[in-house]
Amino acid sequence: xxxxxxxxSAPIVKKRISDPLPVQIVLIGLTLLFFIxxxxxxxxxxxxxxxxxxxxYYLESIREPYALEAVKLTLTTVAIVVPLNAFFGVTAAWAIxxxxxxxxxxxxxxxxxxFAVSPVIAGLIFVLLVGSRTPFGSWLGEQGIKIIxxxxxxxxxxxxxxFPFVARELIPLMEAQGRDEEEAAxxxxxxxxxxxxxxxxxxxRWGLLYGMILCSARSIGxxxxxxxxxxxxxxxxxxxxxxxxxxxxxYNFAASFAVASILVFLxxxxxxxxxxxxxxxxxxxxxH
Amino acid sequence: MEFFQRKRRNILPGFGLSMGYTVFYxxxxxxxxxxxxxxxxxxxxxEPFFHAVTAPRVLASYRxxxxxxxxAALFDGVVGLLTAWVLVRxxxxxxxxxDALVDLPFALPTAVAGIxxxxxxxxxxxxxxxxxxxxxxxxxxxxxxxxxxxxIGFPFVVRTIQPVLEEVEQEIEEAAQCLGATRWQTFRKxxxxxxxxxxxxxxxxxxxxxxxxxxxxxxxxxxxxxxxxIAPLMxxxxxxxxxxxxxSAVALVLLLISFSMLLLLNAVQEWQQKExx
Numbered sequence: 008x009x010x011x012x013x014x015x016s017a018p019i020v021k022k023r024i025s026d027p028l029p030v031q032i033v034l035i036g037l038t039l040l041f042f043i044x045x046x047x048x049x050x051x052x053x054x055x056x057x058x059x060x061x062x063x064y065y066l067e068s069i070r071e072p073y074a075l076e077a078v079k080l081t082l083t084t085v086a087i088v089v090p091l092n093a094f095f096g097v098t099a100a101w102a103i104x105x106x107x108x109x110x111x112x113x114x115x116x117x118x119x120x121x122f123a124v125s126p127v128i129a130g131l132i133f134v135l136l137v138g139s140r141t142p143f144g145s146w147l148g149e150q151g152i153k154i155i156x157x158x159x160x161x162x163x164x165x166x167x168x169x170f171p172f173v174a175r176e177l178i179p180l181m182e183a184q185g186r187d188e189e190e191a192a193x194x195x196x197x198x199x200x201x202x203x204x205x206x207x208x209x210x211x212r213w214g215l216l217y218g219m220i221l222c223s224a225r226s227i228g229x230x231x232x233x234x235x236x237x238x239x240x241x242x243x244x245x246x247x248x249x250x251x252x253x254x255x256x257x258y259n260f261a262a263s264f265a266v267a268s269i270l271v272f273l274x275x276x277x278x279x280x281x282x283x284x285x286x287x288x289x290x291x292x293x294x295h
Numbered sequence: 296m297e298f299f300q301r302k303r304r305n306i307l308p309g310f311g312l313s314m315g316y317t318v319f320y321x322x323x324x325x326x327x328x329x330x331x332x333x334x335x336x337x338x339x340x341x342e343p344f345f346h347a348v349t350a351p352r353v354l355a356s357y358r359x360x361x362x363x364x365x366x367a368a369l370f371d372g373v374v375g376l377l378t379a380w381v382l383v384r385x386x387x388x389x390x391x392x393x394d395a396l397v398d399l400p401f402a403l404p405t406a407v408a409g410i411x412x413x414x415x416x417x418x419x420x421x422x423x424x425x426x427x428x429x430x431x432x433x434x435x436x437x438x439x440x441x442x443x444x445x446x447i448g449f450p451f452v453v454r455t456i457q458p459v460l461e462e463v464e465q466e467i468e469e470a471a472q473c474l475g476a477t478r479w480q481t482f483r484k485x486x487x488x489x490x491x492x493x494x495x496x497x498x499x500x501x502x503x504x505x506x507x508x509x510x511x512x513x514x515x516x517x518x519x520x521x522x523x524x525i526a527p528l529m530x531x532x533x534x535x536x537x538x539x540x541x542x543s544a545v546a547l548v549l550l551l552i553s554f555s556m557l558l559l560l561n562a563v564q565e566w567q568q569k570e571x572x
Contacts, residue, residue, distance in 0.1 A: 026478060031385050038381045038393070041374050045446050046396050048421060049411035056414065095320045102313035106305045114317075116561075120325055123553040125507025126405075127527035128332070128546045135331035135539060166324050189307055199308035221401075228404025230510035231527065235534065248406040248510070255410050255514070264414075267407045274402035282395045 053271050056264035068254075068262035069269060076242045077250035077266075080158065084246065085226045088165045093219050096173025101207070104181035105189065115178065121170045129167050130235025133160060156238030161246065164232040169222045176218030177211055184210055217284050224277045228270060332550065335543035347544040352520055353529055357548070360526040363437055364505030367444030372498040374445075375452025376490070382453070383460045397453045400446050405510030412443050413514040435517030440525065443511040448501025455497035459490055495563055503556040507549065 025031070058065055068074065099118060103111060121129065137144045137154045147154060154160045188210070192202045208215075230248045237244040239253065247270060254263035336344055347353070382394050400408065416423040416433040426433060433439045463486065471481040509527040516523040526549050533542035 025384065030478075034377060034381050035385060035387055038374075038378050041378070042393060042396065044422075045449065046399055048415060049408065049446075050399075052411055052415055052421065053407070095317070098313045098320075099317040101309065102317050105307045106310045106314075108305075108310075108314075114321075116557075117321060117325070119557075120329070123503060123507075123550075123557050124329070125509065125527045125530075125546075125549055125553070127509050127530050128507070128550060131530055131534060131542055131546055132328040132331050134534065135335050135543065136328050138539075140537065140539065163324070163328075167328065170324055186307060193307060202307070203309075224402050228402075228407070230404060230406040234510075235531065248404045251404075251410065252406055260414065263410060267410060270404045270407050274399060274404070274407075277402040278395050278398050281398060282391075 050271065053264050053268050056260055057268040059264075060261040064261055065265045065268075068265035073241050073245065074250060074266055077245045077247045078269075080161070080244070081227055081246045083158065084162050084165050085223050087162050088169055088226045089219055089222050091166060092169055092222050093173045093215065095170075096175075096177055096218055097211075097215065099174045100177035100181050100211075101203070103178055105186050118174050118178075119171050121167055124167075126168060126229065126231025127235060129232035130164050133164050133167070133236055137163075155236050156240070157244060160236035161233050161244065164236045165226050165229055168229050168232050169225045172222040172225065173215065173218035176214045176221070180211055180214040181207075213284050213287055217281065220277055220280055224274065227273060329550075332543050332547050335540055336547050339540045339544065343540070344544050347541045348548050352524070353526075353545055355521045356524050356526045356529040356545075359437060359440070359522075359524065360506050360549075361552075363440040363444055363525075364502050364508075366441045367448055367505050368498045368502035370441070370445050371448040371452045371501045372494055375449060375497055375501075376456055376494060378449075379453050379456035379460055383457060397450050399450075400448075401450050405447070405508070406514075408446055408511040409443065409514035412439070412446070412511070416442070416515065434515055435519065435523060437523060439515040439517075440512050440523065443515050444501075444505040444508060447508055447511055448498075448505055451500040451504065452494070452497035455500070456490060456493045459493040463489060492563060492566065496560060499556060499560050499563070503553050503560075506553060506556075 026034070057068075103115065134155055135141060137147060137160070139145060139148050139153075139155065144155065152159075154163070188206050189202050192206050197205070228248055229246075230252070233246055234249060234252070237246070237249055239245060239249060241253070245253065247266060251263050251267045251270070254260075254266065339347070378393075378397065382390060382397075413434060414420050416426070416439060418424065418427050418434070423434060433442060467485055468481055471485050472478075476484070507527060509525070509531075512525055513528060516525060516528075518524050518528055526545065530542045530545050530549070533539075533545060
């Protein structure tokens with residue numbers, strides 16, 4: 008269905024105060040210079056290096072068994088981490104935005120805590136908690152459960168690092184939406200899950216999706232925390248970024264950048280999705 | 296508004312369940328693991344703790360992380376303000392494209408950023424080759440660390456200034472102009488004070504992120520002891536030697552710095568909200 012665009016404000020054309028053209032040109036030029044040095048050159052470099060030994064070497068680098076194992080491990084991690092943190096994000100946002108209680112501000116600050124923690128410390132705390140040299144870790148080891156230097160360790164460290172993403176997207180969104188619609192549904196006799204499924208979830212779906220995309224992007228790319236708990240065992244505990252690091256430190260630059268180019272592609276995709284979702288957002292709030 | 300919200304009763308279902316799960320998950324994933332830092336430093340006693348965090352190599356790493364993050368945050372403050380200004384105020388082809396790419400440092404894995412900058416500034420790299428002719432060394436030097444941190448912190452500043460700049464009312468600027476202020480005076484005396492809290496918030500976020508950053512830095516830094524060894528790398532090397540108390544001690548100091556940055560930020564935001572009233 009086509010909709011006629013509605014003019015944003017009164018049709019009086021108001022002249023915006025603006026800077027003189029030379030100033031504009033200089034400032035835009037400086038900004039472009041920064042983007043060239045810090046965004047475009049690094050991006051161009053990835054592809055130039057990735058293809059420096061030709062197409063065939065590129066394809067070989069991303070299809071060799073160790074690379075594929077790394078991709079598999081990263082995807083496994085994402086498949087576990089994103090649903091868990093998304094479920095938590097929705098639950099936490101529901102508790103925080105739909106009720107009044109004491110200590111709400113403190114709780115919100117605590118949710119953001121992982122952002123203030125260095126990735127290396129994020130890895131360290133799990134080594135201290137369940138590493139083989141700790142009481143709990145050695146007990147787990149006796150039961151035959153290995154966490155650090157194996158997949159579970161990578162998963163928990165990633166859970167910690169990406170912990171706030173979904174909640175952080177949803178809380179401001181749900182705060183702005185208020186609770187009138189849910190309360191109206193309640194007075195009309197809807198049950199809790201009905202309210203959530205038919206009112207809240209449709210309202211927050213784009214925010215939830217975006218939070219999950221951010222969470223996946225970080226899960227795929229996390230380096231510091233994973234590097235502490237992984238042990239760098241090729242074909243077993245190597246995620247994509249760790250594989251990139253190993254290839255790089257072996258001076259196999261073409262292969263390293265070839266694998267890195269997958270990550271760059273995913274990052275660009277994330278950025279693109281954000282733009283699309285923002286447009287969707289604006290359209291949605293426009294119809295309200 | 297606030298008055299009504301305070302009087303409002305909680306009538307929706309699911310408080311116990313959602314709150315219980317939130318607290319449980321938060322404790323299991325964040326609070327309990329983080330507390331391990333304290334449990335590993337407390338048995339150390341004061342003296343060994345002090346000894347561990349004031350060892351010359353550790354002190355040098357703190358100094359390096361702190362100063363490089365500060366320089367990067369200052370640079371980001373300037374470039375971020377410039378970028379936000381250009382993106383909000385001007386119209387030019389490719390603007391939306393640039394705007395979207397501001398988020399790239401958020402989305403790009405840090406290790407990829409790290410190998411990019413290390414290769415770009417290596418003596419045979421695209422930029423390093425020219426720079427080495429002028430005897431400017433970026434790789435294996437604190438400057439290289441600053442370069443990586445500028446990239447990492449850049450979106451924080453742009454994304455905090457942009458919404459504030461978008462909401463500045465044109466009337467304020469028009470009034471200043473009617474009263475005879477030049478464009479520069481209007482910017483310096485009217486707009487800059489208005490944007491300052493956001494600028495400070497963005498730069499503080501970039502700074503806090505820079506102190507703990509690891510992936511993008513280690514490739515370009517060279518990691519020479521006493522010279523280009525950042526604090527997170529100190530934790531890493533202590534861990535490799537199974538010096539768990541030592542690693543925790545260094546981490547505790549780093550955490551305290553980051554948390555005080557966060558508290559400072561909260562104070563700034565409160566001050567910012569008061570300004571608007």
